Amino acid sequence: MTESRSDWWRHATIYQVYIRSFSDGNGDGEGDIAGLRTKLTYLRDLGVDAIWINPWYPSPLNDGGYDVANYRDIDPRFGDLAQAKELISEAHELGLKVVLDIVPNHSSSEHEWFKAALAAAPGSPERARYIFRDGKGPGGDLPPNNWRSVFGGPAWERITEPDGSPGQWYFHIFDVSQPDLDWSNPEVRDEFLDVLRFWFDMGVDGFRIDVAHGMVKDMTKPDLPYDESNLLASPKIADHPFFDRDGVHEIYRGWREIADAYDPARLFVAEAWVEPPERLARYVRDDELHSAFNFDYLKAPWFAAELRESIEQSMSVLGAVGAPATWVLENHDVERVVTRYGRPDSTGGTVRDRPDVREFDRQLGVRRARAAALLMLSLPGGAYVYQGQELGLHEVLDLPEESLQDPVWERSSHTERGRDGCRVPLPWTVDGPSFGFGANGSWLPQPDGWGEQAVQAQDGVAGSMLELYRSALAIRRENPAFVSTTMTWDDGLGPDVLAFHREPGFVCVANLGTEPVALPEHREVILASVPLTDDGRLPTDAAVWLRTV
Ligand code: GLC
Numbered sequence: 001m002t003e004s005r006s007d008w009w010r011h012a013t014i015y016q017v018y019i020r021s022f023s024d025g026n027g028d029g030e031g032d033i034a035g036l037r038t039k040l041t042y043l044r045d046l047g048v049d050a051i052w053i054n055p056w057y058p059s060p061l062n063d064g065g066y067d068v069a070n071y072r073d074i075d076p077r078f079g080d081l082a083q084a085k086e087l088i089s090e091a092h093e094l095g096l097k098v099v100l101d102i103v104p105n106h107s108s109s110e111h112e113w114f115k116a117a118l119a120a121a122p123g124s125p126e127r128a129r130y131i132f133r134d135g136k137g138p139g140g141d142l143p144p145n146n147w148r149s150v151f152g153g154p155a156w157e158r159i160t161e162p163d164g165s166p167g168q169w170y171f172h173i174f175d176v177s178q179p180d181l182d183w184s185n186p187e188v189r190d191e192f193l194d195v196l197r198f199w200f201d202m203g204v205d206g207f208r209i210d211v212a213h214g215m216v217k218d219m220t221k222p223d224l225p226y227d228e229s230n231l232l233a234s235p236k237i238a239d240h241p242f243f244d245r246d247g248v249h250e251i252y253r254g255w256r257e258i259a260d261a262y263d264p265a266r267l268f269v270a271e272a273w274v275e276p277p278e279r280l281a282r283y284v285r286d287d288e289l290h291s292a293f294n295f296d297y298l299k300a301p302w303f304a305a306e307l308r309e310s311i312e313q314s315m316s317v318l319g320a321v322g323a324p325a326t327w328v329l330e331n332h333d334v335e336r337v338v339t340r341y342g343r344p345d346s347t348g349g350t351v352r353d354r355p356d357v358r359e360f361d362r363q364l365g366v367r368r369a370r371a372a373a374l375l376m377l378s379l380p381g382g383a384y385v386y387q388g389q390e391l392g393l394h395e396v397l398d399l400p401e402e403s404l405q406d407p408v409w410e411r412s413s414h415t416e417r418g419r420d421g422c423r424v425p426l427p428w429t430v431d432g433p434s435f436g437f438g439a440n441g442s443w444l445p446q447p448d449g450w451g452e453q454a455v456q457a458q459d460g461v462a463g464s465m466l467e468l469y470r471s472a473l474a475i476r477r478e479n480p481a482f483v484s485t486t487m488t489w490d491d492g493l494g495p496d497v498l499a500f501h502r503e504p505g506f507v508c509v510a511n512l513g514t515e516p517v518a519l520p521e522h523r524e525v526i527l528a529s530v531p532l533t534d535d536g537r538l539p540t541d542a543a544v545w546l547r548t549v
Contacts, residue, residue: 024438033079047473206267325381505549
């Protein structure tokens with residue numbers, strides 16, 4: 001198959017760097033560019049094609065940097081623009097592409113634009129960059145409607161006008177410090193085109209788009225039924241006032257023109273929690289974004305029927321628009337897969353789906369996570385690996401309450417702990433201060449025993465999660481079957497087994513049942529998530545890659 005240089009993303013493995021928790025170069029307890037630069041060879045050797053770096057812009061970090069105060073700079077805690085340029089060129093020298101995170105739905109309340117909006121009068125051009133409305137009721141004391149923030153509580157906040165009087169309300173889908181921008185305002189649209197060019201000119205290879213299904217709103221819609229209005233993931237309301245509105249597609253057509261004007265063309269990946277998959281496919285039509293995270297797959301429990309249905313549906317609806325699937329098991333918003341799959345029922349796509357369940361079986365979770373890695377990494381399309389996934393890290397469910405930083409914790413009145421448990425800084429060494437994360441402590445406490453899962457503890461150790469990922473990613477890069485865009489199911493191994501082949505001569509078998517299964521005819525076992533049984537069968541909760549020619 002011939003492929004243009006700019007089509008690398010169609011089957012790439014992209015490693016997600018949550019920079020604050022990756023590696024701390026200056027010893028202040030938070031990860032940074034300096035730390036990341038020292039680990040680029042680790043990432044090259046892991047065998048990924050690109051890194052996606054979570055927001056590194058100046059920010060009060062009320063929402064982990066998804067509250068951007070300046071879209072064209074670096075937060076001093078993470079480094080500066082000069083270091084960013086060095087990082088990009090060092091990554092490129094090592095053959096790694098660099099994808100950044102753009103947050104267009106909202107800015108930080110510390111952004112110059114928002115400060116100007118607060119200082120200006122109602123109806124002014126400064127206010128028109130955001131969504132300000134008068135309140136309802138006597139004196140405008142009530143919010144304009146009942147819409148709720150995804151992080152809990154109302155989606156409206158009242159301001160005090162410059163003259164000291166109680167004032168207008170502004171809209172925020174997320175935290176109160178994340179005011180939504182008004183994308184019907186051409187000034188907002190132009191600003192982001194310019195931001196894209198700023199980073200593309202610096203050599204950045206693409207962007208992950210935060211809340212790509214937000215941005216366009218219909219503020220004339222009435223109150224929402226309470227339960228439904230408080231959903232980040234795929235609001236089940238048709239014609240939702242602020243999620244997945246048709247108008248977003250026009251924005252992305254404009255963005256695509258900018259990306260295509262570069263050589264090589266730049267990439268976009270959408271974070272869009274929409275349902276059903278047909279709606280997601282609309283984001284990756286030919287003249288829009290290149291790819292979109294497959295959250296339907298991420299949310300599927302470890303059951304053959306559910307996973308198969310999700311795979312089939314994704315492949316067919318995305319195939320219909322010529323887009324590759326983009327598989328993902330973890331990110332900085334959801335529960336670690338070891339924990340999720342370590343529950344007997346393996347349900348709960350996000351921590352927040354299961355705030356009640358603290359127990360999980362780590363051994364079971366690791367075993368399934370190993371099999372899940374082989375399954376995911378052998379499906380046609382792109383794949384994402386979230387930092388620490390390659391180490392088999394689990395969700396830290398017992399972070400001390402006083403250390404919790406996710407705004408969800410406060411906004412839910414301490415009923416939801418939020419997403420900090422998957423953001424605990426990485427262990428690089430078996431012991432030492434913060435297990436090699438940095439010279440001092442870490443901004444979130446690391447649990448006892450964290451060093452047992454460190455890179456140092458797994459490096460070169462046969463059977464470790466790290467070596468499994470290294471082997472799988474090496475095969476993924478070298479085996480010609482991995483660039484094919486199709487797969488064919490091999491039925492006949494029973495309802496609890498997922499088996500498929502890709503040409504030339506590659507078969508993946510995953511056994512999600514309770515009994516070992518005999519493998520189909522093959523020439524060689526290329527890689528297995530656990531040893532086969534003595535008589536060559538695939539044990540339960542395991543996966544294997546086979547060569548058949
Ligand atoms: C996305 C990010 C998440 C953030 C939210 C608001 O869902 O992944 O971390 O809190 O957007 O920007």
